[in-house]
Amino acid sequence: MCLAVPGKVIETFQENDLLMGGSSFGGTILRACLVYVPEVQVGQYVIVHAGFALSVIDEAEAQKTLALFESSANPRWLSEVSRGIS
Numbered sequence: 732m733c734l735a736v737p738g739k740v741i742e743t744f745q746e747n748d749l750l751m752g753g754s755s756f757g758g759t760i761l762r763a764c765l766v767y768v769p770e771v772q773v774g775q776y777v778i779v780h781a782g783f784a785l786s787v788i789d790e791a792e793a794q795k796t797l798a799l800f801e802s803s804a805n806p807r808w809l810s811e812v813s814r815g816i817s
Contacts, residue, residue: 735780736800737793738763740773754779757797 738754743765745751750765754777763779765771768787776793777784 733780735778735785737776737788737796738779738784739776739793740765740771740784742773743771752777752784754784 736756738756738761740752741755741760742753743750744753750769752763752765752771753760754763756779761779762782763777764783765777766783768777768784771777771784771787776788776790778786778788
């Protein structure tokens with residue numbers, strides 16, 4: 732199953748000439764490539780899949796999605812995502 736997860740961008744930086752960022756996923760900080768969302772600002776939320784931020788979303792939508800994940804029958808989603816993205 733593929734899963735795109737909202738994460739809050741906490742920093743941006745250049746790595747090998749690519750725009751990268753640190754994103755917080757429920758307190759776990761992971762790197763994500765921000766090349767597809769060059770307009771993103773620190774503090775905004777992005778949808779991340781396989782280590783790539785695919786779109787910028789507003790905080791309300793991010794919180795709604797995170798609440799859905801938290802209420803799901805499988806609370807281990809974050810550790811599973813962490814293994815795939817980090």
